[in-house]
Amino acid sequence: xxxxxxxxxxxxxxxxxxxxxxxxxxxxxxxxxxxxxxxxxxxxxxxxxxxxxxxxxxxxxxxxxxxxxxxxxxxxxxxxxxxxxxxxxxxxxxxxxxxxxxxxxxxxxxxxxxxxxxxxxxxxxxxxxxxxxxxxxxxxxxxxxxxxxxxxxxxxxxxxxxxxxxxxxxxxxxxxxxxxxxxxxxxxxxxxxxxxxxxxxxxxxxxxxxxxxxxxxxxxxxxxxxxxxxxxxxxxxxxxxxxxxxxxxxxxxxxxxxxxxxxxxxxxxxxxxxxxxxxxxxxxxxxxxxxxxxxxxxxxxxxxxxxxxxxxxxxxxxxxxxxxxxxxxxxxxxxxxxxxxxxxxxxxxxxxxxxxxxxxxxx
Amino acid sequence: xxxxxxxxxxxxxxxxxxxxxxxxxxxxxxxxxxxxxxxxxxxxxxxxxxxxxxxxxxxxxxxxxxxxxxxxxxxxxxxxxxxxxxxxxxxxxxxxxxxxxxxxxxxxxxxxxxxxxxxxxxxxxxxxxxxxxxxxxxxxxxxxxxxxxxxxxxxxxxxxxxxxxxxxxxxxxxxxxxxxxxxxxxxxxxxxxxxxxxxxxxxxxxxxxxxxxxxxxxxxxxxxxxxxxxxxxxxxxxxxxxxxxxxxxxxxxxxxxxxxxxxxxxxxxxxxxxxxxxxxxxxxxxxxxxxxxxxxxxxxxxxxxxxxxxxxxxxxxxxxxxxxxxxxxxxxxxxxxxxxxxxxxxxxxxxxxxxxxxxxxxxxxxxxxxxxxxxxxxxxxxxxxxxxxxxxxxxxxxxxxxxxxxxxxxxxxxxxxxxxxxxxxxxxxxxxxxxxxxxxxxxxxxxxxxxxxxxxxxxxxxxxxxxxxxxxxxxxxxxxxxxxxxxxxxxxxxxxxxxxx
Numbered sequence: 016x017x018x019x020x021x022x023x024x025x026x027x028x029x030x031x032x033x034x035x036x037x038x039x040x041x042x043x044x045x046x047x048x049x050x051x052x053x054x055x056x057x058x059x060x061x062x063x064x065x066x067x068x069x070x071x072x073x074x075x076x077x078x079x080x081x082x083x084x085x086x087x088x089x090x091x092x093x094x095x096x097x098x099x100x101x102x103x104x105x106x107x108x109x110x111x112x113x114x115x116x117x118x119x120x121x122x123x124x125x126x127x128x129x130x131x132x133x134x135x136x137x138x139x140x141x142x143x144x145x146x147x148x149x150x151x152x153x154x155x156x157x158x159x160x161x162x163x164x165x166x167x168x169x170x171x172x173x174x175x176x177x178x179x180x181x182x183x184x185x186x187x188x189x190x191x192x193x194x195x196x197x198x199x200x201x202x203x204x205x206x207x208x209x210x211x212x213x214x215x216x217x218x219x220x221x222x223x224x225x226x227x228x229x230x231x232x233x234x235x236x237x238x239x240x241x242x243x244x245x246x247x248x249x250x251x252x253x254x255x256x257x258x259x260x261x262x263x264x265x266x267x268x269x270x271x272x273x274x275x276x277x278x279x280x281x282x283x284x285x286x287x288x289x290x291x292x293x294x295x296x297x298x299x300x301x302x303x304x305x306x307x308x309x310x311x312x313x314x315x316x317x318x319x320x321x322x323x324x325x326x327x328x329x330x331x332x333x334x335x336x337x338x339x340x341x342x343x344x345x346x347x348x349x350x351x352x353x354x355x356x357x358x359x360x361x362x363x364x365x366x367x368x369x370x371x372x373x374x375x376x377x378x
Numbered sequence: 379x380x381x382x383x384x385x386x387x388x389x390x391x392x393x394x395x396x397x398x399x400x401x402x403x404x405x406x407x408x409x410x411x412x413x414x415x416x417x418x419x420x421x422x423x424x425x426x427x428x429x430x431x432x433x434x435x436x437x438x439x440x441x442x443x444x445x446x447x448x449x450x451x452x453x454x455x456x457x458x459x460x461x462x463x464x465x466x467x468x469x470x471x472x473x474x475x476x477x478x479x480x481x482x483x484x485x486x487x488x489x490x491x492x493x494x495x496x497x498x499x500x501x502x503x504x505x506x507x508x509x510x511x512x513x514x515x516x517x518x519x520x521x522x523x524x525x526x527x528x529x530x531x532x533x534x535x536x537x538x539x540x541x542x543x544x545x546x547x548x549x550x551x552x553x554x555x556x557x558x559x560x561x562x563x564x565x566x567x568x569x570x571x572x573x574x575x576x577x578x579x580x581x582x583x584x585x586x587x588x589x590x591x592x593x594x595x596x597x598x599x600x601x602x603x604x605x606x607x608x609x610x611x612x613x614x615x616x617x618x619x620x621x622x623x624x625x626x627x628x629x630x631x632x633x634x635x636x637x638x639x640x641x642x643x644x645x646x647x648x649x650x651x652x653x654x655x656x657x658x659x660x661x662x663x664x665x666x667x668x669x670x671x672x673x674x675x676x677x678x679x680x681x682x683x684x685x686x687x688x689x690x691x692x693x694x695x696x697x698x699x700x701x702x703x704x705x706x707x708x709x710x711x712x713x714x715x716x717x718x719x720x721x722x723x724x725x726x727x728x729x730x731x732x733x734x735x736x737x738x739x740x741x742x743x744x745x746x747x748x749x750x751x752x753x754x755x756x757x758x759x760x761x762x763x764x765x766x767x768x769x770x771x772x773x774x775x776x777x778x779x780x781x782x783x784x785x786x787x788x789x790x791x792x793x794x795x796x797x798x799x800x801x802x803x804x805x806x807x808x809x810x811x812x813x814x815x816x817x818x819x820x821x822x823x824x825x826x827x828x829x830x831x832x833x834x835x836x837x838x839x840x841x842x843x844x845x846x847x848x849x850x851x852x853x854x855x856x857x858x859x860x861x862x863x864x865x866x867x868x869x870x871x872x873x874x875x876x877x878x879x
Contacts, residue, residue, distance in 0.1 A: 032517045033475070238492050240484075243476070247484055250473035257471040259456060259485030317475035371520075 037311025038323040063204040074221035075284040080303040082276030084324045089269040090249040090316025095166040096277040097299030098173030103281020107136040108291035111187040144278015152270030185291040192289045221283035232321045249316030390439035399425040407572040414583040417593035464534035468546035474519030524555030578672040609875035641830040647691030649681035659830040666833045669851030683715035714792030718803040732758035732772035761790035782813035799830040
């Protein structure tokens with residue numbers, strides 16, 4: 016009971032923090048599930064490409080979830096991320112197609128090659144993401160409006176904008192997509208197919224971007240004053256204020272980053288699918304929230320870890336693969352099992368945390 | 379400025395609309411002393427602290443700090459910290475989800491990156507130096523409240539701190555933890571920090587303080603050295619001697635506890651807020667809990683009613699063992715409770731006077747047996763008349779009534795349930811003199827009809843007038859029981875102060 020009162024000189028190892036504990040649980044469950052699937056169904060799960068496909072398909076979700084994890088750590092929420100991702104994907108495709116006159120004019124006037132459209136699409140993606148993040152962040156942090164309502168409005172706004180730009184699905188030109196969909200071949204992780212031909216494992220550029228963002232966010236949260244402020248604000252905003260933290264600015268940055276990441280995610284999504292569509296990234300915000308929660312981020316704020324979120328996305332995707340592989344191909348089975356797993360995770364988390372609260376001598 | 383004085387406040391005035399919170403108050407703090415700031419609730423202690431830390435702007439007066447030529451003006455706690463004035467508040471203002479080391483350093487460094495190694499090393503040095511039993515890497519929320527408080531102090535004194543304000547730091551600590559905290563305070567004192575210690579625990583003041591400044595009704599009563607001010611004298615100064623002039627206290631004609639046996643009896647009753655105590659009340663008895671604010675008197679009666687989670691104790695009502703762990707249990711056993719905080723625990727502001735009156739009766743009857751509209755109207759009209767509640771109509775929302783009339787509505791709510799035992803916690807606070815006398819008369823009348831009543835009031839003479847037995851609380855324990863001849867102003871004060879040293 017009295018583990019807080021031991022003499023300070025005894026340099027024993029610290030008991031792990033809540034954040035680390037939840038992360039450990041997530042990683043263990045992911046590995047257990049994946050290895051279990053390997054043994055039960057073998058086949059696809061034994062091939063490394065299965066894992067890479069998961070990453071390729073979910074790169075955008077990983078990026079969104081990073082932003083959402085930050086926002087949730089500060090005790091806020093952002094449900095506009097899916098809408099912004101879809102909007103950005105649509106705008107990018109339009110730019111690549113040369114359908115947005117402004118950019119065409121600029122490219123023409125500057126005499127740039129057609130490939131430069133990619134650059135403008137990326138620039139516009141970042142801009143849209145930042146704009147959403149900045150406006151929402153300002154309203155939430157400085158005017159203190161409920162984040163749920165603001166970002167709900169943001170979500171409708173973004174989805175509406177897509178239809179204004181184009182009602183019909185758009186496809187990016189193939190020659191530009193060939194550049195964007197360059198795959199990285201990892202031959203030593205490849206597998207030999209039935210005909211005895213080696214097929215190398217393939218990874219998309221988007222995965223690299225997602226991994227870089229995960230690492231950057233990891234260091235931001237761990238090593239930067241701003242990152243630690245996210246935790247402080249989420250833990251107790253009043254205390255954070257008394258500790259000399261600029262609570263409003265911290266909240267603003269959290270939403271700004273979330274917006275920026277939705278922008279990047281939109282571009283990555285477009286790179287993966289090459290299409291703009293009003294129904295793109297449907298429910299991505301919900302999947303991102305679920306991933307963050309599975310990864311050990313608490314909706315109540317103050318606790319969370321981006322490494323956990325990364326594994327949260329993979330866990331969620333593994334659940335879906337397992338359900339499909341086990342023969343339940345109807346889409347609702349994925350939803351049902353995802354829901355059940357989410358419930359289980361949250362139950363497990365609260366049980367573990369409750370047990371620790373009782374065992375500890377703090378409140 | 380004298381050599382060893384670190385802080386002087388002169389002629390501090392602070393007015394709120396209609397209230398003079400501070401009237402020309404002086405305060406002096408010397409290097410390396412622990413200076414207790416004492417006074418009853420509303421005496422102006424917290425206002426003075428808030429002026430000093432820049433939470434409130436002062437309306438007149440000047441503040442000087444050692445080492446600064448001119449009087450200073452403080453606009454915010456951050457600015458106060460810049461002048462070397464740090465505050466540790468009663469409620470912990472740290473983040474429980476961060477580590478101990480982070481809590482000591484976050485928000486202080488202008489650097490953008492965090493160097494965990496050097497931060498933890500430095501934190502470890504400070505903690506060890508001050509003898510605080512916490513480890514830098516520990517999650518703060520997993521330390522005891524006392525250690526969290528000490529970490530807050532460590533953070534405060536690490537910034538070149540001359541004046542440390544401890545605002546009720548001990549109110550949620552147990553004896554051993556208080557002793558730990560005192561050790562730290564003495565350590566800081568030896569290092570030359572001037573400490574302002576705000577508390578309402580008299581014994582703690584005498585355990586650590588060098589000097590005492592007493593405030594009363596926003597005015598300075600005086601500054602005293604601890605050795606020269608015995609506890610009884612301190613209580614007299616806090617409460618105000620003028621009360622002694624009220625020699626015209628009419629000894630009330632309350633009956634002594636009848637021999638019919640106890641109406642309510644509790645052995646070792648304790649709750650999350652109150653320490654274990656024994657208590658009993660007989661039919662027709664009026665007794666009271668007294669003691670300084672924070673001595674545990676409200677917490678004790680809340681435990682009787684089950685208003686805070688009850689943690690132990692054996693209870694008998696009319697000789698039968700019963701379980702009372704929540705208010706509904708108490709109500710079903712015929713106990714009513716008029717809470718101290720009328721706005722929070724009493725009225726439902728947007729409901730009408732009538733709905734507020736019938737609330738408790740309806741709860742006892744259960745939601746499946748609703749009172750008819752006609753019944754509700756009859757009850758409401760009866761009690762509005764009986765207690766002469768001044769309201770435009772029974773349909774008026776209770777929020778638009780005056781404090782005294784709101785209080786009567788809550789009283790009516792309980793009388794309607796015909797309780798055999800009624801607890802009144804500060805029923806006369808903040809209401810006009812006329813209503814006060816009415817309520818006192820009503821208390822006596824109800825007790826004649828056989829109701830047991832426990833009465834709490836901060837005005838001792840009011841208690842003396844109505845109660846036949848007084849339970850005196852000090853530092854969350856029953857310090858004594860006074861009956862009959864012992865019921866005098868002086869004896870009450872002696873017991874509050876502790877044995878009359």
